[in-house]
Amino acid sequence: MEKFLIYTIPIYLFSIIFELLYARKRLPNTYILSDTVASLSMGIGFLIVSGICNIFVFKIFYFLNQNSLFKIPYALSAILYEQKINWWIFLLLIFADDFCYYWYHRLSHICRFFWCAHETHHSSQYYNFGTALRQPWLGSPITWVFWAPLAIIGFRVEDILLQVSLNLFYQFWLHTRLTKSLGYFGVIFNTPSHHRVHHGSDILYLDKNYAGIFIIWDKIFKTFKAEENEPKYGVLHNINSFNPFIIGLHMVKELYQDIKNADKYSDKIKYLIKAPGWSHSGNGKTSLDLQKEYYTNQKKEKYNY
DSSP states (O other), rough: HHHHHHHHHHHHHHHHHHHHHHHHHSSSOOHHHHHHHHHHHHHHHHHHHHHHHHHHHHHHHHHHHHSSSOOOOOOOGGGGGOOOHHHHHHHHHHHHHHHHHHHHHHHHOOHHHHHOOOOOOOOOOSOSSSHTTTTSSSHHHHGGGGGGHHHHOOOOOOOHHHHHHHHHHHHHHHSSSSOOTTTTHHHOOOHHHHHHHHHOOOGTTTOOOOSSBHHHHHHTOOOOOOOOOOOOSSSSSSOOOHHHHHHHHHHHHHHHHHHOOSSSHHHHHHHSSSSOOOOTSSSSOOOHHHHHHHHHHHHHTTTTO
């Protein structure tokens, strides 16, 4: 996985430079140097952490493979063993991997424990190819559990890790303001327009469009939202820092403080599993609370309550 990501670094850097030059006059405020440096720093840290973690993930998945439900042949990784590529298995794995990604991504937004890692990716108030590389350092040690079922089913470890990398590579191209709607392509596939919504901090855009490759998951599970206006990028409470350590770790500090301040053990646990914004005092508001409040106000205005 890491080798694939390393090989794609020149593509990422060239794309960032191209977008920077192209957007300078056409789309101002797309890049600022300090934000981009922070994103690249997070990307480098992600490569290091995920590289170490994947040594153990490989061993775990290999063990699960040894006791899997089925013995599925190699897909793309068959090349490594001078075997014929099984294209139908590869196509099946694309959908299976993206299905796992959807649920990992969705849970990362509605469970504060996972949001502590994932918030890093949403922390930039700018939307560009550089933002795509702002990956969390804390994700790799815990998120592999969402893909473990693939190893249990029988997909080969090499294929799983390769497909996870390919999924991330596809998502890199979603992080741009240069394109609008892609027409019929966006009916099935995730597009920059769909993903801009996901990165929006506007109330109507919160917790929408979790897809990696296929936007059909969001349409099936009722989390799809079309782009109406360009979003305001970032999170509800922006940290306004370009320090990679603050970007990557500040959510853990805040979670620890909230757990420490809660008297009941049940509330301490709820801080881990409830949605971001939940508070034992009742003063906090989750994204769902904000959306309900928004629609209630809209209804009142419509009927002049």
